[in-house]
Amino acid sequence: MVPVERYDVVVAGGGSAGLTGARAAARLGARVLLAEVNEPGGDCLWTGCVPSKALLHAAARGEDFGAAMAQVRRAVAAIAPHDSARALEAQGVAVVRGRARFTGPRTLEIEGGEEGIRRVRFRYALIATGSAPSLPPVPGLAGAGPLTSDTVWEPAEPPERLVVLGGGPIGCELGQAFARLGARVTVAEMADRLLPREEPAAGELLRERLEGEGVTVLTGFRAERVTAGEVHGAGGRVLPFGRLLVTTGRTANTSGLGLAAAGVAVTGRDGEVRVDSRLRTANRRIYAAGDVTGRSAFTHTAGAQAAAAVTHALLGLRRGPDLTAAPWVTFTDPEVARVGMSAAQAREKYGERARVRVLSHERVDRAVADGRTDGFATLVIGPGGRIVGATVVAPRAGETIAHLATAVRLRWTAGEYAKTVHPYPTYADGPWQAALEEVYASLASPGTRRATIALLALRRALHR
Numbered sequence: 001m002v003p004v005e006r007y008d009v010v011v012a013g014g015g016s017a018g019l020t021g022a023r024a025a026a027r028l029g030a031r032v033l034l035a036e037v038n039e040p041g042g043d044c045l046w047t048g049c050v051p052s053k054a055l056l057h058a059a060a061r062g063e064d065f066g067a068a069m070a071q072v073r074r075a076v077a078a079i080a081p082h083d084s085a086r087a088l089e090a091q092g093v094a095v096v097r098g099r100a101r102f103t104g105p106r107t108l109e110i111e112g113g114e115e116g117i118r119r120v121r122f123r124y125a126l127i128a129t130g131s132a133p134s135l136p137p138v139p140g141l142a143g144a145g146p147l148t149s150d151t152v153w154e155p156a157e158p159p160e161r162l163v164v165l166g167g168g169p170i171g172c173e174l175g176q177a178f179a180r181l182g183a184r185v186t187v188a189e190m191a192d193r194l195l196p197r198e199e200p201a202a203g204e205l206l207r208e209r210l211e212g213e214g215v216t217v218l219t220g221f222r223a224e225r226v227t228a229g230e231v232h233g234a235g236g237r238v239l240p241f242g243r244l245l246v247t248t249g250r251t252a253n254t255s256g257l258g259l260a261a262a263g264v265a266v267t268g269r270d271g272e273v274r275v276d277s278r279l280r281t282a283n284r285r286i287y288a289a290g291d292v293t294g295r296s297a298f299t300h301t302a303g304a305q306a307a308a309a310v311t312h313a314l315l316g317l318r319r320g321p322d323l324t325a326a327p328w329v330t331f332t333d334p335e336v337a338r339v340g341m342s343a344a345q346a347r348e349k350y351g352e353r354a355r356v357r358v359l360s361h362e363r364v365d366r367a368v369a370d371g372r373t374d375g376f377a378t379l380v381i382g383p384g385g386r387i388v389g390a391t392v393v394a395p396r397a398g399e400t401i402a403h404l405a406t407a408v409r410l411r412w413t414a415g416e417y418a419k420t421v422h423p424y425p426t427y428a429d430g431p432w433q434a435a436l437e438e439v440y441a442s443l444a445s446p447g448t449r450r451a452t453i454a455l456l457a458l459r460r461a462l463h464r
């Protein structure tokens with residue numbers, strides 16, 4: 001009979017959410033066990049953020065394919081020790097290699113570790129099992145041996161005639177990187193533009209940039225079937241390919257987790273773990289964070305959710321993460337960075353009370369000096385003049401968006417944002433100038449103008 005071990009917190013999955021959740025629980029003094037089926041690190045480290053950013057960096061430097069792949073391996077190897085079982089154990093987290101499966105509302109089993117099956121009883125559990133690439137139900141697609149973001153890191157040479165199906169963040173980042181590394185790339189997107197969740201101008205600008213680099217971009221392309229070496233789209237469009245890379249979305253990892261035994265509900269549509277605003281599942285002792293919830297698609301938001309979930313479970317503190325002000329970045333060249341609402345979302349929510357300021361980077365001296373005036377900054381302003389969203393498209397836009405995230409979180413007005421003097425010449429000057437324009441526009445309103453003219457006249461009389 002296998003003895004039952006007892007822990008305050010058991011974490012299933014050692015990716016961005018699980019690592020942060022386990023460390024946070026250990027820091028609070030809890031007995032924590034982390035179960036991970038592979039090496040800890042998750043998608044971000046092994047097949048996601050880290051390799052894709054390393055690949056983009058190597059591609060931007062004009063390295064050859066072999067050198068770029070070596071850079072990918074170096075980056076992963078340099079970061080892996082920080083997420084390793086050994087590092088976690090040193091931080092007070094017990095780690096077991098194996099697959100976790102709930103056997104009841106307060107128990108789970110971990111199978112596959114060196115010690116065979118482990119039986120565990122928990123006070124709280126955190127489901128952090130992430131997501132996996134999903135293939136759309138296109139006849140012939142699975143049989144064509146498509147690459148995904150899980151497997152694209154294997155080729156020794158640039159894939160010849162690469163068709164990337166899906167022009168979201170993964171498709172655009174990898175499509176640009178592989179094109180710069182010498183592959184002939186087509187990106188085929190179902191929507192009418194690339195990055196359809198972002199400001200329309202961002203997708204259009206990226207399209208121009210990619211086409212300028214020799215990538216073929218097809219929008220409004222819905223794949224209907226795949227035959228030997230060809231993707232057939234609606235309207236008779238045919239795309240020949242050497243390799244296919246499918247980047248059309250991801251599915252939550254919930255199968256085989258024993259969720260029914262644990263009383264954890266999943267959403268009907270996509271099978272994600274259903275959570276409330278405190279990240280609690282239908283079983284109040286079990287929380288979930290990260291991609292598996294469908295409410296987070298980024299490493300930083302996964303970590304924020306996991307830390308909030310563990311704090312709530314162990315200390316009862318109601319500190320849900322405020323993801324309305326969590327920024328995100330697509331690391332193409334130029335980068336597309338966003339926080340909060342798009343212009344369209346704000347107009348839908350606030351109607352006439354929404355205002356949008358767009359500043360072309362032709363007016364940002366740093367962009368002029370760099371010869372990179374193709375970008376722009378958008379400030380989305382809601383009721384009371386508050387900044388409710390922003391987009392920056394530029395080199396290193398991800399750095400610029402961080403300050404705007406503070407503005408959105410603290411509900412600053414454009415005037416308050418403009419009070420922080422920004423360094424010159426930087427790309428951060430773009431949103432700052434956009435905020436200043438908003439301030440100048442309010443100064444030009446008839447009421448304010450009358451008041452300043454009256455004050456001027458008074459001061460003239462006093463100081464002749």
Ligand SMILES: Cc1cc2nc3c(=O)[nH]c(=O)nc-3n(C[C@H](O)[C@H](O)[C@H](O)COP(=O)(O)OP(=O)(O)OC[C@H]3O[C@@H](n4cnc5c(N)ncnc54)[C@H](O)[C@@H]3O)c2cc1C
Pocket residue numbers: 012013014015016017018035036037038039040041042043044045047048049050052053098099100101128129130131149170253256257289290291292296297298299300301302331
């Ligand atoms: C190509 C690509 C690029 C990306 N770039 C970025 C980026 O630049 N910035 C960004 O913020 N995000 C990026 N992302 C998204 C980011 O990687 C994910 O949002 C993040 O990894 C999600 O973290 P997670 O903890 O929810 O899941 P994961 O990191 O996937 O971790 C889940 C872990 O659970 C384990 N697991 C699954 N089932 C079980 C089980 N039953 N028992 C035990 N363990 C289990 C898995 O092995 C895995 O290690 C990118 C993703 C991809 C694919």
Ligand SMILES: NC(=O)c1ccc[n+]([C@@H]2O[C@H](COP(=O)([O-])OP(=O)(O)OC[C@H]3O[C@@H](n4cnc5c(N)ncnc54)[C@H](O)[C@@H]3O)[C@@H](O)[C@H]2O)c1
Pocket residue numbers: 136165166167168169170171173188189190191195196221222223247248249250297298328329330331
């Ligand atoms: N830099 C980052 O932070 C980063 C980078 C990569 C991925 N991610 C995250 O990972 C998640 C997954 O990314 P993704 O790009 O795979 O998914 P996604 O859902 O963001 O984009 C998939 C794209 O594929 C298109 N599509 C769907 N079915 C199609 C079909 N049959 N034919 C053609 N196009 C089709 C969609 O319209 C969409 O634009 C996202 O939520 C993303 O935010 C983040």
